[in-house]
Amino acid sequence: MKFIHILFSINGRINRAGWWLLNLPIFVTIAISITTFDFPATLFLEHIHLLLLLGLVWIHIAVSARRWHDKDKSAWWLLFHITPLICSICVYAAKPPSVWWDLIHVITVVTCLWTCVELGLFKGTAGGNQYGPDSETSSETVIDFYISICGISAILFVFGIFFFVFKEGAGFLFSGLNIWEFLTSEEWYPTSLNNKRYGTFALVLGTFSVTALAMLLAVPFGLGAAIYVSEFCSPKLKETFKIVIEFLAAIPSVVWGFIGLTLMNEMIIKVFNAAIGLTMLNGGIMLALMSVPIIVSIAEDALKAVPDSYREAAEALGATRWQVIYRVLLPAAKNGLLAAVLLGAARSIGETMAVLMATGHSVNIPDGPLSWIRTLTATIAAELGEVAKGGEHYQVLFIIGILLFTITFIVNLIADLVIKGIRQS
Amino acid sequence: MNSTTEISAQDMFTETAVGKQNRYIENAVKIFFLIMTCLMILPLLLIIGYLFYKALPVLSLDFLFTNPQDNMRAGGIWAPFLGTIYLVVVSLLVAAPIGVFAAVYLNEYARDNWFTRIVNLAVVNLAGVPSIVHALFGVGAFVLFAGLGESILAASLTLAIMTLPVIIASTTEALKAVPMAFREACWNLGATRWQTIRRIVLPNSISGILTGVILQVSRAAGETAPIMFTGAVFYKAIAEGDIFAYNITDQCMALSLHLYTISTQVPDVTEGIPYGTAIVLVGSVLLVNAAAIVLRVYLRTRKKW
Structure with a gap:
């Protein structure tokens, strides 16, 4: 309620800083839309833009009305705000090279500047006046409003992601797509002329098999490194290792894909005497290297969270370091370690560029680490650029997006619950 | 008596x-x-060494400042390099204020209730959404619904939302590190919540916030999937040496997409060029990360508590 009052109400008062804080974003938005889009020709064609613009204008008017109140003046002074609007209409009506054109420009600029100075620079009346107490809405309330909006933005974005991906794919999802076939058929022929098939089973299997292989490689190394960093390292060495792990995490996925395409490709061809090195093994190694930093950092946090008294008690009983780790630390930190593995797996499932470039990219039920596979993510990345907007194939790609979103959402949710479990116990 | 003591002492010190x-x-x-x-x-x-070794023949300042030529088979990486900078800067301008304010909300304003738990869960899940799904979202929301078309603006907004959790996470951590006593002392002097945040909490946590912002930059620079369909193109020629060559409603080239293109889509590229592109990409990302680390270490030594 308070926030609705701040934005839309014309009753009450607001101070200078509050006026600026609310109006600056509006001015900037309008300025950007005027300069970058062909204003008003395209802007007014889309009713959503028009609605947004009217909303912004209303906020500007409401806030300015409260600012006039703050100066103990009636809201009728708002009429001056309409001058620029009338003038700009006149500008479009008047033929460019004329005295009127110049005159209108001058009037517009002068009124704009004057209202800005009057509202933005001069203090309101001290103490209460007929419109309310002093600084009834202060700049602090406005800042609180902005902070709260940003705070809940994460929720809006998650819903937004689901909504917009769903919106693009919904048409075909509810009419035409055979969901059973979509999930269980291995036939993915989206571009076939007379036998279109949208079966993602091979893609799902590809995603999960390459993720499983990556986890097989990454989990032992990741947990081993986490144990070493947390239990055996001197503080200085620990700092160094952490920096290296940070660097490892920072390497972009497309570079991993490129390494898979060149270095790892050659190595696999040499070692396994294979025809082509772009295989599940290649992708798995790349994904393992990408998810290891996540596993290490979260697993290390989990080990660090085990109280020192546990270690001391075990050592006092004569346990060796290894026994402490194996019998005490690992059981005590098992939830955190599980979360680390889950988050690493979520990262692998969602990874796009590395698997697109390194796994051979052919729809295939994998029968071993040296077979070619294709994943859900790579399919979207490879095909979205080539399909007609709004077509069946295009919508199916968005439905795959929904599937991916759901899978990672569930994995992340489980990891989050597991971590929460530790904190409560 | 005497001898037994000697023996046991010996026993104590031999393994x-x-x-x-x-x-x-x-x-x-x-x-x-x-x-x-x-x-x-x-x-x-191994990777950095390998890339550097292979890229050595093409690496020079000219490589950085000339456009790709001859259907991207020769030349340099000026257009993609500048495009990446544009994408990163615009996404930073959007993500940094929202991220920092969101963290301030979560740490300073939110009460410990179900709603806050949902917000936290949303942040965690936002971090977990696959990059290609962000791309789909960018296409649906910014390119089509908002009518921005495929443009730097649309791509940057997609990147901004994708990298938001990075900033939120490190800012939250930085804010948590400011002792509660600082805030209490400030409140006791009659300061309001925002005054406390502005004068006490933010100045004392600026190092952590900057680290988060820098990490956002490195993350955004390397991403490929989210920009592929929202604003980055395979090829676009721009004026060499002109840093204002792109408009934010234009499409642009990007280093990461350029690396993908020349290593998979274009035949007969001059041997060293993909390696050169890769090493420039990795090099700039790691340099930015190193800056974050240096800043963190430097400011930690200056910590007042």
Whole structure:
């Protein structure tokens, strides 16, 4: 309620800083839309833009009305705000090279500047006046409003992601797509002329098999490194290792894909005497290297969270370091370690560029680490650029997006619950 | 009496068989884990070394400042390099204020209730959404619904939302590190909540916030999937040496997409060019990360509590 009052109400008062804080974003938005889009020709064609613009204008008017109140003046002074609007209409009506054109420009600029100075620079009346107490809405309330909006933005974005991906794919999802076939058929022929098939089973299997292989490689190394960093390292060495792990995490996925395409490709061809090195093994190694930093950092946090008294008690009983780790630390930190593995797996499932470039990219039920596979993510990345907007194939790609979103959402949710479990116990 | 004491003292300082075995096991375990850690770190050095070695023939300042030529088979990387800078800067301008304010909300404003838990869960899940799904969202929301078309603006907004959790996470951590006593002292002097945040909390956590912002930059610079369909193109020629060559409603080239294109889509590219592109990409990302680390270490030494 308070926030609705701040934005839309014309009753009450607001101070200078509050006026600026609310109006600056509006001015900037309008300025950007005027300069970058062909204003008003395209802007007014889309009713959503028009609605947004009217909303912004209303906020500007409401806030300015409260600012006039703050100066103990009636809201009728708002009429001056309409001058620029009338003038700009006149500008479009008047033929460019004329005295009127110049005159209108001058009037517009002068009124704009004057209202800005009057509202933005001069203090309101001290103490209460007929419109309310002093600084009834202060700049602090406005800042609180902005902070709260940003705070809940994460929720809006998650819903937004689901909504917009769903919106693009919904048409075909509810009419035409055979969901059973979509999930269980291995036939993915989206571009076939007379036998279109949208079966993602091979893609799902590809995603999960390459993720499983990556986890097989990454989990032992990741947990081993986490144990070493947390239990055996001197503080200085620990700092160094952490920096290296940070660097490892920072390497972009497309570079991993490129390494898979060149270095790892050659190595696999040499070692396994294979025809082509772009295989599940290649992708798995790349994904393992990408998810290891996540596993290490979260697993290390989990080990660090085990109280020192546990270690001391075990050592006092004569346990060796290894026994402490194996019998005490690992059981005590098992939830955190599980979360680390889950988050690493979520990262692998969602990874796009590395698997697109390194796994051979052919729809295939994998029968071993040296077979070619294709994943859900790579399919979207490879095909979205080539399909007609709004077509069946295009919508199916968005439905795959929904599937991916759901899978990672569930994995992340489980990891989050597991971590929460530790904190409560 | 005398002799028994001597013997037991000797016993105390000579290692028993069990003790010796334990020591061996401990050392073996330590070395085993050390090897595991090193096996993880080795690839980093190997990769950077390999890329650098292969890229050496093409690396020069000219490589950075000339456009790709001859259907991207020769030339440099000016257009993609500048495009990446544009994408990163615009996404930073959007993500930094929202991210920092969101963290301030979560740490300073939110009460411990179900709603806050949902917000936190949303942040965690936002971080977990696959990059290609962000791309789909960018296409649906910014390119089509908002009518921005495929443009730097649309791509940057997609990147901004994708990298938001990075900033939120490190800012939250930085804010948590400011002792509660600081805030209480400030409140006791009659300061309001925002005054406390503005004068006490933010200045004391600026290092952590900057680290988060820098990490956002490195993350945004390397992403490929989210910009592929929202604003980055395979090829676009721009004026060389003009840093204002792109408009934010234009499409642009990007280093990461350029690397993908020349290594998979274009035949007969001059040998060193993909490696050169890769090393410039990795180099700039790691440089930015190193800056974050240096800043963190430097400011930690200056910490007042």
